Amino acid sequence: MPQMFKSIIFLSFLSFFCISNAQNSKKTPSQKSTPLELQEKRVVSDAFNLLNKNEDKKAYKTAHRLLKESRIKASLTNSNLLLAFYFNKRSQIDSSLFYTQKAMRLNPIANDSLTCRLYSLGYNLLAINNKKRGLLGESKKWHIKGIDISQKFNETDLYYTHVHGLALTYSDLGDYNNALKLFQQCLDYKQSREIMIGSYINIGDIYSILKEYEKSNWYLYKVKALCEKGSDFQAKAVIAYNLGANYQYQNKIEEAISLYNEAIEIADKNELPQIAINARLSVGNILLERKKTEEAKDIFSSALNDAIKLGYLTEQGNIYDNLQEISLMQNDYKDAYFYAGKSVKIKDSIAHLQKEKEINELEVKFKTWQKEKEISLLQIENKANVLELKNKEEALQFFNLQEEINQKANENKILSLNNISQKKASEIVSLKKDQLLKTAEINWQKQTKNITFISFVVFLIPIIGLLFLYYQRLKTQRLLNLSEKEISEQKIISLVKDQELKLIKASIKGQDKARAKIAQELHDSIGGNLAAIKLQLNSIASKPDIVHSIREQLEETYQQVRDLSHNLIPEKFSQNKFSSLLEEYQKSLAEIDHLKTSFTAYPRQKIDSITESLQMEIYKIIQELVTNTLKHAKATTIDLQLNYVEDNLNILFEDNGIGFDSQKKEEGIGFKNINSRLYSVSGSMEIDSMINRGTIINIDIPLNEFHFKTE
Template sequence: MIRVLNLVALFVVISLCSKAQLPLDQQRYYDSLTTILQHTRSDSIKARAHYALVYYWVPRDTAKARQCLDEARRLSKQYPFLQAISYGHEGYIYYSSDIDRSDASFAVADSLLNSFATKEAYQARANVWINRAAIRQRKDDDRGYIDIVLNRAIPYALKAGDSAIVASQYVGVGLAFMNLEQYDKAEPYFDKAIRIFQSINTQPSRLVAALNRAGENYVYLKKYDEAKKIVATVKTLLAPYPDSELYAVHYMVEGLCYLHDQQYTQAEASFNKGITAARGPNKAYVIQELSFYKVKALLANKKYEPAKQQLLELSSNEEVMELGSSRLEIYEGLATSYAGLGQMKPAYEWMKQARHLSDSLHESDLANDINDLEIKYQRAESQKEIITLKAKNEQAALSAKNSRLYILLLASTTLLLLIVATFALLYYRSNRKLLMQKELNHRQELKDIEQQQRLQFGQAVLQGEEQERRRLARDLHDGLGGMLAGVKINLSGQVEKIAAEQQGELRKTISQLDDSVTELRRIAHNMMPANLLKFGLQTALKDLSESLMTAAVKIDFQAYGIEPSMPEQTQINIYRIVQELLANAMRHAEASNIILQCSQDGDTFLITQEDNGKGFDTSVNGKGIGLSNIRNRVGFLRGMMDITSVINEGTTINIELHVG
């Protein structure tokens, strides 16, 4: 799916010269501004009115917007502050057509506003940085966007005492986290924004914009009941304003809820309404997003021909095709469409392109991960060298100081020689002890740093291993599995076309393909269990225990108080630990009866495994690869492991993990 382009700076950001956002009733807004121009003689008030009209005309007629800006600048010649904010409005005009020129104008505005220390100036600077942050996001830099909003825009808004801007930027930060697919982090920012908008007297359009995006985030979090409540609330708020551009995102969230409920015709209708309602400088991006969702509804409703036409139209858009994820979705959608239409040859070609692109994207991600690990390791090594060199320099400086003091003492008078010599000896011994203690301290610091670096590197390796398992599982399931499925489709289409005596052999081949697909899915499940990601740790451990039981091996799995809210990475590590424990008990201990207990008490997670296997000598056989992997993961979770084993009587393993 194309990324959710967070253009909140143009969608919900306030004017640079007033405290009011472009309201839902835009005609009334325009009429009030023209009335001001007709009945006032003040150049400053007229200039502000023309600046406000810039926001009205940009989505309708950029030439008229430019005329309003020129007239406002003419009227602002005697007012330095109004001259400064004119560059912010100029940046707004160029935002859709030339973002580099737009960013340059916003930079000039911020530079000129730096000489003013009023609440209005802080408000204007907050909006300048909001728009510059939006430009970073258009350049695919979500982290840069979040940094600017949190460290530039919001501090200026707080100085201005403008809660509305702060709330709007909470919406923007939430959208940025949505772009990074960190939907749980986005949720509290949307909640803060909605609470602020509901507590202050502001334009309802801001509250609607925040609710729309919060509803979309609920869909990604699979909180469909909350999303539906949002849809109902927004529908009531927008009812008096049938021409509002905010309907576009409202219909998108409504369509996603219909899509989840498998009401595909209603979902398609909602997405079409959203496309019709899209307006303003963000129109193209919103329509693209809605079009991709519409394709999902068409394919789910088996309307393959309209879906194909929509995908071909999207593929002709160069901006859409710049993103690899968008191209991948288009290729996969075309493969599904052609297959649904019975055109297997183009379906196969599109599927082949999709798999090739998917492999390229995964290889790029893996290369980036490896480069990041290498950079972290090199930085750690450089830091160790700096600390070592610093310690040597300090030691050399102390030695030089002591030598100079010793020479000075030897040059003292003969009368005081004995006293000076005694003093020098005592001083030398004292300093030597001090140097030895410092050297021991430095060695301990280096040892601690080295141990910490090893732990961090081990953590990075474990994370990289899980990412690689996830990638391989996805590649096996989606890549090779998809290819085998395609082969099966092609062979199935040939059954009726060959002689009857040959159909048996072909059907036997198809059956073997089915067995291959089943085995492939089992391997992919072992590498990254789907049950863990879908239903949580307790269900995954129960399924693991049941899958390993045989007529000769009984596994008694007992779970107490396991919380489903643990981070996904923590659950994966616990699953791997249990998986290795069970494998060792069955493979090496040859146990016939295994008791596995998993319990959680707050931030502490306990694992106890007892078996009746042949046992082992922990001082000799306790350093195998399997136990090393377990110890690494226990160390990753800051835990402890205790092993008690008696030859021919069995083994008991107790593990305590910190999962807070």
């Protein structure tokens, strides 16, 4: 039976941020916004509107431009948050988390309403991304933090956003009573259409889990009517999926399959991969129940590839379980054992990630307890010191009283001793004279010793200084020698790499030129001659039998030459799928030390059907990009993405190298070659790079029906 899929509506969160962005413009009279600040706020607001209208590429470019050019903190914060929503919408979890944390670091203390909105939106993104990874405890924690901070500053819209998200998490955890209460609470919030839609869908989903299918269908059909006239593609896909699940539970299999296929079609068309994966899993379960193991295995394998690329741990575990069951049904125990191991590994990974978070929290609590204990001990020690000080003061007072008593008792003794003192005074005077003479002699000896010591120190300090300077010079010389040695080694390595790249490029270019030249010669010279002979023979009618025989032989020869000329296109493009060829090329780059590569193509089938001549141009453009990165960027990662959207092929090439100033840097031979090839296919290129931040190159090539192979 299918596993139910919980929906999250993202558009409301984007509109909320636009509201917060508008509030940011409110300042005190002493803090009026400058014209530049007002202009950039309008640009950011327009970019969020573009994202809401599914014009994602324009919003993405605007955000990157602001990150590169702006020096205003609010603009940088909003641009990072916009990119976080952009990648979240595409289920690219790591990228979304990176830009979320970057935005929150720009505003470290949430002590006012404006910063509260930023943190609340950041907590929501953290919760959503952790939920997508299957870390439900972590998702619950971030939603509760978002609710607390929203209540503190009376942010109603963000409060209901987190209530809705927390209800989804409760539902995933199986706490349906609390989930239903929170979703019903969200239905009372009429200001957000998206939250209402999400609440209707999830209430229907929970009733389906509770096997109250009539109630479930009532809520789902009600929200379906609400979405009919809108562009809520994600909601439409989820509704179709959940209705299909209800029909499957009611054993209405054909209706269920029809609705699942409807969900897959909407999800694929609008880039909603998680919904598409779950719908394919449900269709695979139906095929498995019908004992159609091979068909089920194909659809599970397809879903597994998407789940691995997008990092969906829970879905991977479910798919491995199903593939294990299929292998057991086919008596393939080796594959069954393999899939069982994969499933256990995925589940252990999820448990480990959650356990690691719990351990970190316990460690923080333990350290806090230790600090509190230390503070308590210090407080006790302080009190003891205060008491001890008071005791000493009382003892001093007692001692003073005792002294006064003794002084009065001694006054009488003093009178009797005065006479004795006067007698001894004369003796003391004579003794003092002797003492003064001895003191003068001692002082003279001390002065002599001091002068000797100071002279020695004055003489020693310059010697120490010279020794220190000599040591520093030796140390600097050694470091300079080491630096020169490292620079020489780097130059040698760079020259070797450049030479290897030049040899590889020259070899490939020479092979392609030789093949093209042979093909052109065969087609233009031999083929042209045969065609001319054929035309001349068509005019001979006196000997029809001989003419017919010659014409057939010439026709066969002409066809062979034509086929040969077409077959001389490089074999790697004619015998391999283009996406696989690029993927193998990326893997070969990974053999270079300290270099990680990744490659994605969507949709692969459409990209593989591009004509071979255009494939060759694209392949050479990518080779030039890789060559530039290896020669100049000092990168450790290379990411290549190909996407075909709306009759347009987009190539996104990104590295984490040292970058460069794209406005000041002169165009080298590599970029000139790329621009020349792009000109031949009417393409365009945008470069986004800064010093020490890496490089992003965005290439667009318009395509039409003539750019694709005919079957």
